[in-house]
Amino acid sequence: MQRKLGIIAGGGSIPKMLVRHCQQTGREFFVLAIEGNAAKDFLTDDIPHQWIRIGQAGTGFKKFADEKVQDVVMIGTIRRPSLADLVPDLRTAAFFAKIGARSLGDDGILRALVKEIESEGMRVCGIHEVMSDLLVKNGILGKIKPDKQALADISRGVEVAWTLGQLDVGQSVVVQQGLVLGVEGIEGTDELIRRCGEYRRKGPGGVLVKLRKPEQDMRIDLPTFGPKTVERAKEAGLRGIALHTENGLIVDEEEAIKLANKYGLFVMGINPAEYLDLNGAKK
Numbered sequence: 001m002q003r004k005l006g007i008i009a010g011g012g013s014i015p016k017m018l019v020r021h022c023q024q025t026g027r028e029f030f031v032l033a034i035e036g037n038a039a040k041d042f043l044t045d046d047i048p049h050q051w052i053r054i055g056q057a058g059t060g061f062k063k064f065a066d067e068k069v070q071d072v073v074m075i076g077t078i079r080r081p082s083l084a085d086l087v088p089d090l091r092t093a094a095f096f097a098k099i100g101a102r103s104l105g106d107d108g109i110l111r112a113l114v115k116e117i118e119s120e121g122m123r124v125c126g127i128h129e130v131m132s133d134l135l136v137k138n139g140i141l142g143k144i145k146p147d148k149q150a151l152a153d154i155s156r157g158v159e160v161a162w163t164l165g166q167l168d169v170g171q172s173v174v175v176q177q178g179l180v181l182g183v184e185g186i187e188g189t190d191e192l193i194r195r196c197g198e199y200r201r202k203g204p205g206g207v208l209v210k211l212r213k214p215e216q217d218m219r220i221d222l223p224t225f226g227p228k229t230v231e232r233a234k235e236a237g238l239r240g241i242a243l244h245t246e247n248g249l250i251v252d253e254e255e256a257i258k259l260a261n262k263y264g265l266f267v268m269g270i271n272p273a274e275y276l277d278l279n280g281a282k283k
Contacts, residue, residue: 002025002026002027002028003070003071003123004027004028004029004030004067004068004069004070004071005022005027005028005029005030005069005070005071005072005073005130006029006030006031006032006064006067006069006071006072006073006122007019007022007029007030007031007032007072007073007075008032008034008060008072008073008074008075008076009031009032009033009034009037009038009049009075009076010034010037010038010074010075010076010077010078011037011038011039011076011077011078012039012076012077012224012226012251013039013226013251013252014075014076014127014134014224014249014251015031015033015038015039015042015075015076016039016041016042017131017134017251018073018075018127018130018131019031019042019047021130021131029048030048030049030050030063030064030067030069031043031047031048031049031050032049032050032052032060032063032064033049033050033051033052034051034052034053034054034076034078035051035052035053035054037076037077037078038051038076048067050063054078057113057116061116061117061120064120064122065120069122070122070123071122071123071124071125072117072122072123072124072125073124073125073126073127073130073219074113074124074219074220074221075127077188077224111217111220114217114219114220124219124220125219126218126219126220126222127222127249128218128222128249129219134249134250134251134253135246135247135248135249135250136225136243136244136245136246136247136248136249136250136269137245137246137269138245138246138269138270138271139268139269140266140267140268141253141257141260141267141268141269142257142260142261142265142266142267143261144240144260144261144264144265144266144267145266146207146240146242146266146268147204149177149204150204150207150239150240150266152178153175153176153177153178153206153207154175154207154209154240154242154268154270154275155275156175156178156180157173157174157175157180157207157208157209157242158209158211158242158270158272158275158276159275159276160173160175160180160183160209161173161183161209161210161211162211162214162272162276164183164184165211165212165213165214165215165216166213166214166215168213168215169183169184169185170183170184170185170192171184171189171210171211171212171213171223172184172189172192172208172209172210172211172223173208173209174192174193174196174206174207174208174209174236174238175206175207175209176196176200176201176204176205176206176207177201177203177204177206179201181196181199181200181206182195182196182199189208189210189229189232190228190229190232193208193229193232193233193235193236193238194232194235194236196236196238197235197236197237197238200236200237204239205237205238205239205240206236206237206238206239207238207239207240207241207242208229208233208238208240208241208242209242209270210223210225210241210242210243210244210248211223211244211247211248211272212244212247212248218247222247222248222249223243223244223247223248223249224248224249224250224251225241225243225248225249225250225251225256225267226250226251226252226255226256227251227252227255227256227259229241229256230256230259230260230263230265230267231259233263233265234259234263234265238265239264239265239266240265240266240267240268241260241265241266241267241268242268242269242270243267243268243269243270244269244270244271244272245269245270245271246269
């Protein structure tokens with residue numbers, strides 16, 4: 001018998017896909033939906049769920065315990081919270097007091113949160129452990145192939161993204177003709193792509209490189225790609241996207257690749273180890 005799954009749901013379509021997967025496979029589940037982030041359309045009365053603010057993590061832990069949840073998946077995008085969202089319940093306040101300076105950086109908070117959940121006797125697992133078909137495959141994923149300049153831009157992008165990832169800065173970078181047009185900060189990938197569209201140069205378009213951070217836990221906040229990313233890339237004049245093989249997620253893969261083919265964009269799964277040595281330097 002499968003263990004009961006607790007789903008901490010942010011925004012995007014993956015939480016909905018995960019709920020559908022549980023329903024189809026007969027796996028018991030309970031959803032904690034983050035207010036202002038999770039989509040409301042799929043959380044109908046027949047879906048076991050509860051809405052909470054980001055600051056109500058302690059309330060969420062108790063609910064999972066009451067529901068006898070055994071495994072937990074954290075999935076979906078989380079927008080920058082307002083002050084009202086952050087007002088903590090007592091348990092969450094104690095959590096932030098305990099982690100202290102470690103709260104500096106997204107990965108530090110998430111790793112501490114994983115430990116806190118597991119201290120309650122639940123196991124945190126990655127979405128790829130439940131739905132392995134979401135992971136990025138290796139090689140050319142559509143009909144379009146990168147040319148020599150695009151491959152050089154990918155190599156440069158890997159070097160920059162890997163270095164920034166070691167500093168817990170971001171997962172994505174846009175490179176055009178060897179020049180770094182922008183790197184991802186708190187704004188997220190979509191805003192990075194839009195911003196880089198304003199800086200693009202004449203000639204062949206840029207390339208988006210999106211990698212998992214070197215020290216990033218595979219269970220949390222994996223790089224994600226889908227049809228919306230392709231649309232944004234087209235609008236910004238990019239000509240291709242390189243993703244971290246087996247370390248990122250593709251949402252609605254068939255539709256995303258269909259769009260990329262239509263727009264003449266390449267989509268490629270890459271292994272950073274083929275571009276870097278063990279010290280993170282460019283080969």
